[in-house]
Amino acid sequence: MTAEDTRSYDVVVIGAGPVGENVADRTTAAGLSTVIVESELVGGECSYWACEPSKALLRPALLRAEVARVPGVQAGGAPLDVDAVLAHRDRMAAHWDDDGQVEWLRTAGVDLQRGHGRLDGPRRVAVSTPGGGTVHLLARHAVAVCTGSTAALPALPGLAGLRPWTSREATSATKPPGRLVVVGAGVVAAEMATAWQALGSQVVLLARGNRLLPQLEPFAGELVAERLREAGADLRFGVTVSSAVRMGGGVGVLLSDGGRLTADEILFATGRAPRTGDLGLETVGLAPGDWLTTDDTFTVTAVQGDWLYAAGDVNRRALLTHQGKYQARIAGAVIAARASGTPLDTAPWGTHAGTADLAAVPQVVFTDPEIASVGLTTAEARRTGRHVDVVDYDLGHVAGALQHDPGYRGRARALIDPDRRTVVGCHFAGPGVAELLHSATVAIAGEIPLERLWHAVPPFPTISEVWLRLLETYRDQRAAL
Numbered sequence: 001m002t003a004e005d006t007r008s009y010d011v012v013v014i015g016a017g018p019v020g021e022n023v024a025d026r027t028t029a030a031g032l033s034t035v036i037v038e039s040e041l042v043g044g045e046c047s048y049w050a051c052e053p054s055k056a057l058l059r060p061a062l063l064r065a066e067v068a069r070v071p072g073v074q075a076g077g078a079p080l081d082v083d084a085v086l087a088h089r090d091r092m093a094a095h096w097d098d099d100g101q102v103e104w105l106r107t108a109g110v111d112l113q114r115g116h117g118r119l120d121g122p123r124r125v126a127v128s129t130p131g132g133g134t135v136h137l138l139a140r141h142a143v144a145v146c147t148g149s150t151a152a153l154p155a156l157p158g159l160a161g162l163r164p165w166t167s168r169e170a171t172s173a174t175k176p177p178g179r180l181v182v183v184g185a186g187v188v189a190a191e192m193a194t195a196w197q198a199l200g201s202q203v204v205l206l207a208r209g210n211r212l213l214p215q216l217e218p219f220a221g222e223l224v225a226e227r228l229r230e231a232g233a234d235l236r237f238g239v240t241v242s243s244a245v246r247m248g249g250g251v252g253v254l255l256s257d258g259g260r261l262t263a264d265e266i267l268f269a270t271g272r273a274p275r276t277g278d279l280g281l282e283t284v285g286l287a288p289g290d291w292l293t294t295d296d297t298f299t300v301t302a303v304q305g306d307w308l309y310a311a312g313d314v315n316r317r318a319l320l321t322h323q324g325k326y327q328a329r330i331a332g333a334v335i336a337a338r339a340s341g342t343p344l345d346t347a348p349w350g351t352h353a354g355t356a357d358l359a360a361v362p363q364v365v366f367t368d369p370e371i372a373s374v375g376l377t378t379a380e381a382r383r384t385g386r387h388v389d390v391v392d393y394d395l396g397h398v399a400g401a402l403q404h405d406p407g408y409r410g411r412a413r414a415l416i417d418p419d420r421r422t423v424v425g426c427h428f429a430g431p432g433v434a435e436l437l438h439s440a441t442v443a444i445a446g447e448i449p450l451e452r453l454w455h456a457v458p459p460f461p462t463i464s465e466v467w468l469r470l471l472e473t474y475r476d477q478r479a480a481l
């Protein structure tokens, strides 16, 4: 090991996705020297193959669908200009060039080390650089693993020869496939089926269960399935792929029910796996390929010494950019506090506790209609034995929703803790509900009592009026008991 190959920092961050960038920003702001290691593009999955390009594909699709339902808008039914949408997507993915994000790191005062990082024993990271060398990074205080996740593929025979689409191809493809088979029923499947069907593909979606978006309230998947079918997609439930082969220019698919399909491409949207397979986890006593379990301070629980942290997708707490960045802010504060010997505030909702991961994770699914969800679902309440009151309201009866679209279809559900009289879960499905969600997140994270929520007056005529309708419905439900 030569002197030039070895550098010491207070903090080493592995992975410069949105989460790693935020850890590094916080530790640098606290006066700790920080280096971030990145093997691909600074900005991570979210910027180039996930949130940004997918939402750029979806926004025109959703707007077109909405406009077609509003009377008097002449261009309503016109097909999308595919080239313009794809060019917009390319811009939103920064043309897969990370110069802008590298410049941001520089202004934030974070050093960048390009290459593949691996743990090399406690507080040590070895980086295989693009030039073929190795740089050894020594961390005085902390190593933060923020390596994210990758598409998990089912164990099908001949998968390598099939060359299926994963979320990466689904967000970066340069033309719509004529026929696209989408395998899965989760968020990626629902969003990408929506986007590519609107861009001209004939989508066949294969769900092994009996509904779309199974993690969410059942009405969410039902409404999305209804709209996808109206858009021309072929949705099949209780079926999956037994085998698939690439043949000529397309793929041949054998289904579990004995049926066969041919298509131009097949997308596996079948969940995520942690990017920890080649991370040197064995050098610190952990198993390669595992998710990294942390406590609420984002310290990896199975490693002694409070020096190893994991934030973002890789800890599996909530696979969402905003939630990973929340974790990053807290992990950064924890690292800085420990480095300066300041006691941690780890009480629920304390400065150094990621309590929101457990109580208030917001998510928007950008389908037609939008799905917006935060906090407990009825299925989780049942599974954990938590007693909640459930309040439902038809968003199509809200005056503001009817102004939005006279044929508005949507639903709202609030879960209420009857003893504390606070909202613990809130779920909306309908056009335009994405921007409504933060009100629910504030109500849950703030543990605002219902008595005070009555004083939060929603403006007329907006979709937010659903808050008043939910409170009224709950009041009447309780009175009827």
Ligand SMILES: Cc1cc2nc3c(=O)[nH]c(=O)nc-3n(C[C@H](O)[C@H](O)[C@H](O)COP(=O)(O)OP(=O)(O)OC[C@H]3O[C@@H](n4cnc5c(N)ncnc54)[C@H](O)[C@@H]3O)c2cc1C
Pocket (backbone or CB within 6 Å): 014, 015, 016, 017, 018, 019, 020, 037, 038, 039, 040, 041, 042, 043, 044, 045, 046, 047, 049, 050, 051, 052, 054, 055, 115, 116, 117, 118, 146, 147, 148, 149, 167, 171, 188, 275, 278, 279, 311, 312, 313, 314, 318, 319, 320, 321, 322, 323, 324
């Ligand atoms: C199609 C799709 C759409 C999505 N849309 C949304 C959305 O709308 N909203 C939302 O909140 N979330 C969305 N997500 C989820 C979101 O993309 C992730 O939650 C987010 O990217 C996680 O950030 P991260 O920093 O933990 O990981 P990543 O963004 O995956 O970044 C990890 C980084 O680490 C690097 N890396 C990995 N291993 C190493 C190593 N050994 N050495 C050096 N570098 C390494 C990678 O190259 C990468 O740059 C979407 C996901 C998908 C797949």
Ligand SMILES: NC(=O)c1ccc[n+]([C@@H]2O[C@H](COP(=O)([O-])OP(=O)(O)OC[C@H]3O[C@@H](n4cnc5c(N)ncnc54)[C@H](O)[C@@H]3O)[C@@H](O)[C@H]2O)c1
Pocket (backbone or CB within 6 Å): 154, 155, 183, 184, 185, 186, 187, 188, 189, 191, 207, 208, 209, 214, 240, 241, 269, 270, 271, 272, 318, 319, 320, 363, 364, 365, 366
């Ligand atoms: N708008 C957003 O916030 C957004 C958008 C996209 C992705 N994401 C995040 O990315 C993560 C990954 O999304 P995802 O949709 O890939 O995963 P997911 O876990 O949401 O859904 C995976 C789906 O694949 C199915 N599946 C798994 N193995 C299968 C098999 N062998 N055959 C058939 N079906 C199979 C599952 O039943 C499930 O329906 C999610 O956790 C989500 O939070 C968020």
